[in-house]
Amino acid sequence: xxxxxxxxxxxxxQGLAGPMAAxxxxxxxxxxxxxxxxxxxxxxxxxxxxxxxxxKRLLTLDLATPAGIAKALELIALADVAIFDHAPGKLEALxxxxxxxxxxxxxxxxxxxxxxxTTGSWSQLPPHHSLLTALSGVAFRQGSYSDQPIHxxxxxxxxxxxxxxxxxxxxxxxxxxxxxxxxxxxxxGLHGVSEVTGPVRVLADPPLPRGAPLGASPSYRLYECGxxxxxxxxxxxxxxxxxxxxxxxxxxxxxxxxxxxxxxxEALKAVFKTRPRAEWLELLQANGVPxxxxxxxxxxxxxxxxxxxxxRVTLEHPELGPVHMPNVPSRLSVTPGSVRHLAKPLNGxxxxxxxxxxxxxxxxxxxxxxxxxxxxxxxxxxxxxxxGVLANLGAxxxxxxxxxxxxxxxxxxxxxxxxxxxxGLGIDLKQPAAREMFFDLVRGADVILDNxxxxxxxxxxxxxxxLKAINPRIVSCSINAYGDKGARAVLPGFDxxxxxxxxMMAAQGGEGEPILHTIPVNDVATAGVVAFSIIAALxxxxxxxxxxxxxxxxxxxxxxxxxxxxxxxxxRPANDVGAQDCLGVRALxxxxxxxxxxxxxxxxxxEESDGVCGVLGVPLPDNALTASRDGHLARALELAFATRIxxxxxxxxxxxGVPxxxxxxxxxxxxxxxxxxxxxxxxxxHPRLGDxxxxxxxxxxxxxxxxxxxxxPDLGQHSGELxxxxxxxxxxxxxxxxxxxxxxxxxxxxxxxxxxxxxFTQ
Numbered sequence: 001x002x003x004x005x006x007x008x009x010x011x012x013x014q015g016l017a018g019p020m021a022a023x024x025x026x027x028x029x030x031x032x033x034x035x036x037x038x039x040x041x042x043x044x045x046x047x048x049x050x051x052x053x054x055x056k057r058l059l060t061l062d063l064a065t066p067a068g069i070a071k072a073l074e075l076i077a078l079a080d081v082a083i084f085d086h087a088p089g090k091l092e093a094l095x096x097x098x099x100x101x102x103x104x105x106x107x108x109x110x111x112x113x114x115x116x117x118t119t120g121s122w123s124q125l126p127p128h129h130s131l132l133t134a135l136s137g138v139a140f141r142q143g144s145y146s147d148q149p150i151h152x153x154x155x156x157x158x159x160x161x162x163x164x165x166x167x168x169x170x171x172x173x174x175x176x177x178x179x180x181x182x183x184x185x186x187x188x189g190l191h192g193v194s195e196v197t198g199p200v201r202v203l204a205d206p207p208l209p210r211g212a213p214l215g216a217s218p219s220y221r222l223y224e225c226g227x228x229x230x231x232x233x234x235x236x237x238x239x240x241x242x243x244x245x246x247x248x249x250x251x252x253x254x255x256x257x258x259x260x261x262x263x264x265x266e267a268l269k270a271v272f273k274t275r276p277r278a279e280w281l282e283l284l285q286a287n288g289v290p291x292x293x294x295x296x297x298x299x300x301x302x303x304x305x306x307x308x309x310x311x312r313v314t315l316e317h318p319e320l321g322p323v324h325m326p327n328v329p330s331r332l333s334v335t336p337g338s339v340r341h342l343a344k345p346l347n348g349x350x351x352x353x354x355x356x357x358x359x360x361x362x363x364x365x366x367x368x369x370x371x372x373x374x375x376x377x378x379x380x381x382x383x384x385x386x387x388g389v390l391a392n393l394g395a396x397x398x399x400x401x402x403x404x405x406x407x408x409x410x411x412x413x414x415x416x417x418x419x420x421x422x423x424g425l426g427i428d429l430k431q432p433a434a435r436e437m438f439f440d441l442v443r444g445a446d447v448i449l450d451n452x453x454x455x456x457x458x459x460x461x462x463x464x465x466x467l468k469a470i471n472p473r474i475v476s477c478s479i480n481a482y483g484d485k486g487a488r489a490v491l492p493g494f495d496x497x498x499x500x501x502x503x504m505m506a507a508q509g510g511e512g513e514p515i516l517h518t519i520p521v522n523d524v525a526t527a528g529v530v531a532f533s534i535i536a537a538l539x540x541x542x543x544x545x546x547x548x549x550x551x552x553x554x555x556x557x558x559x560x561x562x563x564x565x566x567x568x569x570x571x572r573p574a575n576d577v578g579a580q581d582c583l584g585v586r587a588l589x590x591x592x593x594x595x596x597x598x599x600x601x602x603x604x605x606x607e608e609s610d611g612v613c614g615v616l617g618v619p620l621p622d623n624a625l626t627a628s629r630d631g632h633l634a635r636a637l638e639l640a641f642a643t644r645i646x647x648x649x650x651x652x653x654x655x656x657g658v659p660x661x662x663x664x665x666x667x668x669x670x671x672x673x674x675x676x677x678x679x680x681x682x683x684x685x686h687p688r689l690g691d692x693x694x695x696x697x698x699x700x701x702x703x704x705x706x707x708x709x710x711x712x713p714d715l716g717q718h719s720g721e722l723x724x725x726x727x728x729x730x731x732x733x734x735x736x737x738x739x740x741x742x743x744x745x746x747x748x749x750x751x752x753x754x755x756x757x758x759x760f761t762q
Contacts, residue, residue: 001543002029003335003536007173008351009033010075011056012063012096013085014041015127016158017192018113019052020563021165022083026055027328027337028536033075033350034343035061047572048564050317051325053343059350063094076101078351080182081109081169088114088123098184098702107356108182109172113165115189117678122661126602127189129155130589131661134600136193136680137669139591143211143518144581149591149598149663153507153578156519159561161192163528164389168699170535171368171393175703177542178371180359184702190680194695195389196524200413200420201670203683203691211518213580218257218265219244220496222294222505222514229277230294230514232505233268233284234494236380237407240290247287290492294514297503301326301559301566305501308486311556313339317569324568326559330533333464334548335540366704367394372538374447375400375438376422380408381495381520382479382554383451384418385527390447390534391421392698392708398441398722400425403743405715411689418527420694421708426716426743429460434741438462440726442470447534451479454489464549475537477530477550484551493554495520502558507565510579525557579629587627587634588612591663592641598663599646601653611656615649616640686711716744 004025011022011034019034019041026032034056036044043049059075062068076082082101084091091097091112098110112118115127122135130151133139138157139149165187172185215221215232219241224230235241245254248271257264272280277293284291301324306312313327328337365371372395376387384399384406391397399422401409408415428434442448448467450457457463457478464476478484481493496516499505504521505514533550541547559566565575576585584590588603603609603625613620618636627633641649646662653660664672670693675681682696697707719742723733736742 001335002337003332003540004028004030004170004173007031007081008079009081009083010035010072010079011083012072013083013113015043015085016048016052016155016564017115017161017165017189018083018085019049020159020162021111021113021169021187022056023052023054024163024166024329024532025170025536027339028332028335029337031351032056033346034058035072035075038062046564047567047569050323050342051563051567054315054325055340056343057346058343059346069094069096072096075350076108077105078353079108080173081111083111083113083165083169085113085115085127088118102182102184105356106182106359107176107180109169109176109185110182111165111169111172111185111187113161113187117188117190117674117680118186120674120677122674123678125661126659128602128659129158130584130591130602131600131659132157132189132193134591134598134661134663135672136190136197136675137664137666138193138197138519139600139663140665141197141210141518143213143216143516145213146581148581148583148593151578151582151584151591153576153582153585154504154521154562154565156521156561157189157192157196159192159563160196160524160528161187161189163525163532163560164191164195164698167389167393167528167532167535168368168701170532170539171699172701174535174539174542175365175368176357177539178360178365180357181703186700187698188678190675190678191698191700194680195528195698197519198385198417198695200417200692200694203693211516213515214513215496215516218261218268221265222500222516223269223272224513225272225277225280226274227276231277231281232292232294232496232500232516234290234292234497236494240492243287244284244289247283247289290494290497292497292500294500294505295503296506297562297566298568300502301568305482305486305488305555306559308488309483309553309555310485311483311559315339315342317342320569320571322569326556326563326566329529329556329560330550330552332533332537332540332548332550334544334546335537365394367706368701368704369394369535370704372396372447373445374398374449375441375445377448377450377452378479379406379451381414381418381523382526382530383449384408385524386477386479386530387422387449388418388420389527389531389698391710392706393531394704395447397422398425398718399423399713400427400438401715402426402428403740409715413694416686416692416712417694420712421710422713423710423718423722424713424716424744425722426719428741428743429462431739431741433736433739435461437723437736437741439470442467442474444726445471445474446538447475447477449477449530449534453492454480454484468547472546473541474547475534475541475550476547477534477552479526479530480553482555483553495523495554498522498554498558502562504558504562507575508578508582510577510582512580515578515580521561522554522557525561526552526554529557529560582629584629586625586629587631587637588624590629590634592637594641594644594646594649597646599641599650599660600663601658601660603658608658611658612637612653615652615656615658616644682707684708684711688714714745716742719744
């Protein structure tokens with residue numbers, strides 16, 4: 001039995017986010033009935049439909065009729081979870097809103113996943129990723145050559161909403177084990193944006209510059225080789241960069257390169273142009289330098305690396321033949337997931353009657369993961385952000401760092417975002433006394449999380465078998481770059497390497513040069529999947545009483561955030577591709593520059609197309625809906641938009657029923673009334689750096705608060721506090737401090753004295 005065996009879900013959602021959230025739980029044996037309207041899911045012809053709705057049973061209901069509503073209510077009464085994605089106000093009109101449903105079914109998890117926000121006029125728009133990225137400022141975050149927004153070929157924020165939907169629903173189910181009570185859960189498109197992009201701004205500092213399409217740093221950048229082929233050099237850390245410079249025979253220039261990045265970039269560009277890519281990759285990889293070739297996603301998905309990682313499965317479709325799709329994105333050792341079948345019709349009755357959970361009288365926690373203690377050894381983005389997601393959902397997350405700190409540690413917005421909400425413990429795990437103290441922490445913990453390279457846990461003596469011997473209920477999750485199977489398992493890896501090999505860079509660049517996604521796609525995907533997987537394992541522990549090991553990788557997530565794009569069968573339609581400084585995919589699915597700002601337009605019907613052309617006085621061609629992004633129609637619309645004031649033309653287009661929105665720059669997003677109305681941002685104070693402005697939460701829960709309860713910790717900030725909580729005596733703490741087994745800021749440790757002498761390390 002898998003983690004959600006016995007959990008019943010009725011899925012009323014369409015498209016990507018809601019169906020994929022349910023799919024992730026269905027992979028772990030949740031019993032899902034997907035309710036579709038008579039005309040079917042709006043994306044029923046999209047290849048992704050096959051993946052997002054696997055392991056489900058289908059039922060057609062017309063919710064516009066009393067009979068359809070009555071049948072829907074019968075299903076809801078028998079379910080544990082009901083998932084909806086209607087725009088604000090639509091569920092109330094149907095009598096399916098959380099307040100109405102919860103009065104009749106207090107055990108139910110009512111999950112609402114609206115495409116934008118929960119309030120405001122922009123939240124009524126039909127779901128389109130390019131409109132969501134426009135309204136949230138994401139389109140202006142992608143690196144570009146020109147001062148313009150960028151259309152993202154991959155719907156990253158929709159994928160993020162899906163993963164956070166699964167995590168939040170799972171967290172509510174876990175809380176129900178404690179209280180016996182259901183609750184309303186909301187994971188909007190803006191919550192998806194928050195998990196994927198997580199902007200943080202130190203209010204006293206100017207905004208950070210935008211990224212560069214090829215990478216801003218010479219050590220972490222795309223390079224073109226002598227044969228016109230591209231690769232990514234991922235020497236994020238100084239040791240790797242130095243190793244690369246030495247391998248290239250440029251060691252005499254190391255100090256100059258380190259002090260002059262522009263000179264280093266131009267020198268490396270010239271060097272890599274002298275030989276074919278295969279030769280450079282062979283040389284660099286032989287010297288342990290992280291790098292990867294840029295290629296299309298199709299051979300990557302069909303290739304040996306994905307097969308060795310067991311990340312691909314095949315199911316037989318009665319009409320399409322073999323359908324290849326990504327496997328379950330994480331592996332749970334005791335309650336593994338599986339891909340069992342494609343969506344199939346519901347035959348016979350849905351579910352039998354059964355007793356519903358009853359309130360236990362237990363004290364409700366302030367957040368769904370209240371009482372869960374996580375030991376977070378994660379670093380950089382993927383591991384650190386996974387712990388941050390768990391902290392946002394209420395877990396007590398302890399960020400454990402060595403004396404040199406997380407390699408990503410800085411005062412910048414990235415580190416502040418991904419490690420917010422935690423407590424900091426400074427510890428040298430190489431010392432036996434420190435390991436013993438760590439094992440004492442393990443005895444009282446629920447989860448341990450790391451993203452060490454393959455084999456490091458064993459060398460430190462903190463692998464799962466050792467942890468299980470201390471605490472059989474521990475859930476241990478380890479992330480690495482390429483999984484724990486196959487020849488690549490031991491290799492170091494970074495997000496852009498999987499962007500390169502996994503086809504993301506080539507897809508965004510189209511026929512031109514590849515494009516580095518400014519958003520660390522595979523890192524944030526991994527963080528969300530890890531958080532969901534850990535919560536799934538905690539749910540399983542409620543039934544089995546035992547913990548288990550979780551394994552996943554950046555490679556697996558190179559497929560998760562392009563599930564639809566890699567789903568393959570004979571005759572599948574081609575995926576959209578981008579271009580240099582891509583503005584859209586078609587003339588009527590594109591960004592346009594007005595006299596005072598940019599607008600986003602997405603038309604899918606002839607009526608919507610007629611509305612755009614009518615407002616702008618542009619003739620409507622017969623091929624308007626398929627016209628290219630830079631053809632005659634696009635040029636005519638560019639000229640027409642260029643003379644108009646943004647807010648004025650948006651008002652006219654909306655009056656004609658045209659889906660459109662302003663494309664906000666970063667500073668505009670921080671000041672957007674609609675985003676503040678939807679509680680997207682919050683201001684919080686870091687004790688050392690001052691006021692911060694960042695996203696608030698990755699989900700909202702009716703019975704409890706949402707969001708971070710702590711600022712980002714300084715290195716070892718809470719070491720003394722944590723040891724005191726563990727019951728360590730002042731003498732024992734002093735010994736550990738004196739030996740350097742633990743450390744932290746002097747001001748936070750000065751009260752831990754032995755014989756009147758403060759013992760601490762800086």
